[in-house]
Amino acid sequence: MAGIDKARNAHVFTEVKMRKLTRLRTVIRKDWQLYSLLLLPLIYLVIFKYGPMIGNVIAFRRFVPGGHLFGEEWVGFHYFKMFINDPTFWKVFTNTLMLGGLTLLICFPMPIIFALLLNEIKAKKFKKFVQTASYLPHFLSIVIVAGMILQLTALNGSINVIVEFFTGEKINFIQQAEWFRTIYITSDIWQGMGWGAILYLAALTTIDDSLYEAAKIDGANRWKQTLHITIPGILPTIITLLILNIGSFLAVGFEKILLIYNPLTYETSDVISTYLYRVGLESSNFSYATAIGLFESIIGLVLILTANGISRKLTERSLW
């Protein structure tokens, strides 16, 4: 009996499978043009996005330059042990946490404050003028930004004119490790504040005016209105952006740092990505650098999943 049942089940199973397949076939035959549009983008994703993910395998294999693309032999966690025992790794890890943390703490709230201030402006032309000016830095190449940073902080640059006026001395900002974080954070605010405010300004326009009217009748002043209506109104936007920012917490401005740091400031400026750049591409230690990179990516992924999960539980808002 059991044998017959099994045979019948198998038969039913294959029949269902067959039916699904034929349905898929008819769908594709009918709509093959639509599916053909997917072909190139999917090939692109597989080669250029998923390919390098698989390429991460050389973090577990010994790679020899000029040798096989996926390495020569399995070495297990050898390269991971290497960076765990590498004091430079821990220094750059700390630097990354510091810069990421400062960015989250200082640079993240700036666009919100800026948007709130701008929202109080009723004169349309002035508002537009401020906005237009504040977006501008976002459109510059990071190379130009680096050029401007170096120029402003140079010994004969504008900032030193002010410093000298007050203290009588000049500071060689770009060659002193203790100034690096200030320069990095300040320039980040400069680049991103105006642009970052756009989303908040958009969110502000969706807040119902009648809420403000009601609050006014209840005797709430402008500050109270901001606290109880405006900020809750843009909270969903804030949370979404916060999750995204937490996810890219470790991905500090690699390109900018690469352009403005130098051995004199490594103590504070060298981060995971710049270190792995030097280890990998300047010293050709590909497997080691890949292990560091993989570690960084996994932390990023875990962070965004965690932040998203917590947000879903606490605020019922999430990215997906």
Next chain:
Amino acid sequence: MQESIQYKIFKVFNVFILLVIVFCTLYPFLNVVAQSFSSEAYISAGEVNLIPKGFNIETYKTVIEDRMFWINYKNTVVYTVVGTGISMFFTTIFAYALSKRRLVGRRFLTLFAVFTMFFNGGLIPNYLLINNLGFHNTIWAIVIPGAISIYNMLIMKSFFENMPDELEEAAAMDGMNTYGILLKIVLPLSKAVMATMVLFYAVGHWNSWFPAFLYLDQKDLFPVTIYLRNMIAGATGGAATGATSADNLIQISANIKSVTMVLTILPILTVYPFVQKYFVSGVMLGSVK
């Protein structure tokens, strides 16, 4: 109202703060422009802030006469045009296909794409891949690896999703195929989002330097950002050697750097006032999702 006096004071302060912000935002630009027109002696004395001192346009002539600068400038234009074209083609077909509800596996395919936003292969595997594909010292290393921005694709996808189905159905009734519908019905109705995407991609390509830095080592293939980067990094660019009498190379280059920066920003500054509204609407579109 009682609080109106406090609020009035706040409003005055607010305008003041915003003006300070605007000044700080624009200062680096004005400073670069001022230095580009100044003579090196005043720059190195720290006397050039907002107004050019020792007015000179000699440096502009030097940079403009540098053949390599124009070769690199032309490369930037080529990379931007080709790269934007490829990106637009890939992004549009991908977003259009994913926007159709009848597409089997739509959810999976979207996730397949979105996952790459949160996890990527990292610098070294990418580097090895590009070199193994033989892209080293070719334009493909610049325009292919970043061809699709998933973020842009999602913006476009949600735009297509919000289009009325009836139009496409009617066209299909008339015997138009999917390609025809996309080209003749959907795209003409999507000018706003297409313009935004073109701008996003074009600015990205115009400003990009790192792929060129990694994958190109022939001077005549560099984009202008690398030309500038090499100047900033202290390497002697073509213009620098041409202008100096070998003694004060570093001092001269402060002025040349400014000129090069101004010339590189110029195209963006020229189109910025006209296209700004598209950028803003693009970000808003993204926020709808």
